[in-house]
Amino acid sequence: MINKASIFDLTTIEIEQFLAEWGQPTYRAKQIETWLYQNYADSASVMTNLPKSLRQKLAQNYLFEVVTPHVVVDSTDGFTRKSLFKLTDGREIEAVLMRYEKRQTLCISTQIGCAMGCPFCATGQMGFMRNLTAGEIVAQVLHYARQLSQEKRHVTNIVFMGMGEPLANYAQTWQAIRRLNDSSGFNLGARHMTVSTVGLVPAIRRMSKEPEQIGLAVSLHAPTDELRDTLIPINKRYPIAMLMDALRDYIATTKRRITFEYALMDNLNDSDEQADQLADLVKDMLCHINLIPLNPTPDSPWSGSPDERVYKFRDRLQTAGVPTTVRVRRGIDIAAGCGQLHNAHANRVVAK
Ligand code: SAH
Numbered sequence: 001m002i003n004k005a006s007i008f009d010l011t012t013i014e015i016e017q018f019l020a021e022w023g024q025p026t027y028r029a030k031q032i033e034t035w036l037y038q039n040y041a042d043s044a045s046v047m048t049n050l051p052k053s054l055r056q057k058l059a060q061n062y063l064f065e066v067v068t069p070h071v072v073v074d075s076t077d078g079f080t081r082k083s084l085f086k087l088t089d090g091r092e093i094e095a096v097l098m099r100y101e102k103r104q105t106l107c108i109s110t111q112i113g114c115a116m117g118c119p120f121c122a123t124g125q126m127g128f129m130r131n132l133t134a135g136e137i138v139a140q141v142l143h144y145a146r147q148l149s150q151e152k153r154h155v156t157n158i159v160f161m162g163m164g165e166p167l168a169n170y171a172q173t174w175q176a177i178r179r180l181n182d183s184s185g186f187n188l189g190a191r192h193m194t195v196s197t198v199g200l201v202p203a204i205r206r207m208s209k210e211p212e213q214i215g216l217a218v219s220l221h222a223p224t225d226e227l228r229d230t231l232i233p234i235n236k237r238y239p240i241a242m243l244m245d246a247l248r249d250y251i252a253t254t255k256r257r258i259t260f261e262y263a264l265m266d267n268l269n270d271s272d273e274q275a276d277q278l279a280d281l282v283k284d285m286l287c288h289i290n291l292i293p294l295n296p297t298p299d300s301p302w303s304g305s306p307d308e309r310v311y312k313f314r315d316r317l318q319t320a321g322v323p324t325t326v327r328v329r330r331g332i333d334i335a336a337g338c339g340q341l342h343n344a345h346a347n348r349v350v351a352k
Pocket residue numbers: 120121122160161162163164165166196197198217218219261263292293294295296297338339340
């Protein structure tokens with residue numbers, strides 16, 4: 001592990017502080033941040049409006065290469081790109097770029113592995129290694145921003161739906177969101193970011209008090225505790241009624257619409273009766289349901305519902321008055337779809 005702090009972990013005030021300690025004027029902070037977050041600089045040496053001695057000192061004291069891409073795969077249609085990044089401790093994470101006609105959406109990781117152990121999810125199947133730092137989260141975004149800028153394109157949306165449970169790494173995820181949202185940082189509107197959670201009730205309550213207007217998506221996947229207990233082990237601690245209470249309060253406080261994610265699994269959670277139970281559960285809430293046919297993962301015994309079932313389930317919810325859409329499957333041929341992110345070398349710490 002390299003012991004230098006990452007420059008992307010620092011807030012404006014922290015940058016100003018070290019500059020003050022180095023006897024540098026405060027305005028240098030703005031210059032450095034412009035290089036990092038508007039020009040996507042990946043080294044101090046390119047910061048040509050800073051004195052050479054300051055550039056050298058920055059390079060000596062702070063780490064700029066926090067995530068290093070070492071495998072990149074593009075889907076055959078060319079719209080989805082998955083990058084495997086190596087971190088400074090040799091561990092690896094994945095993040096995905098999805099291109100649409102007018103949008104470029106990033107799916108970003110917040111942890112290496114995940115402790116929640118949902119059996120249908122490839123990240124859950126690999127277990128938990130560690131939390132990512134705010135800088136490692138931010139650096140994934142800047143990597144893609146740098147690539148897209150070569151095509152004169154921008155990152156328009158960020159979803160925290162990659163590896164890990166963002167709300168189990170609350171402090172670092174939130175610091176990253178602030179850096180990404182901050183006008184002196186990446187300056188992306190909070191409404192263009194969405195955090196997806198398995199349903200950690202205390203963290204959802206905490207999130208409702210944050211000033212940033214981030215979107216919230218909740219992975220529901222089952223309308224009853226009996227079934228949800230088997231798909232999402234943490235449901236035993238935060239059962240559906242408790243989760244729904246927290247979400248009702250969240251909506252009342254924030255006045256924001258939430259999204260429920262529901263992965264349709266063949267003959268498991270996709271019956272008409274379950275659609276009706278789901279509609280009952282959410283019918284008076286300011287929400288939207290996003291149906292995702294389950295993507296295949298190595299150790300999962302379940303498979304995705306056939307298209308006909310998916311559309312029938314959607315129609316039944318819509319008839320009951322619940323706004324429902326089917327998520328377009330992306331990047332399945334490169335295992336970059338929802339819940340497919342993992343890596344075979346996760347436990348191997350590569351010597352540096
Ligand atoms: N830990 C968070 C965010 C990461 S997972 C969460 O669980 O919400 C992002 C989304 O992918 C979640 O809705 C998750 O339930 C879903 N997912 C996981 N495995 C999947 C699979 N095999 N097929 C489809 N969606 C899956």
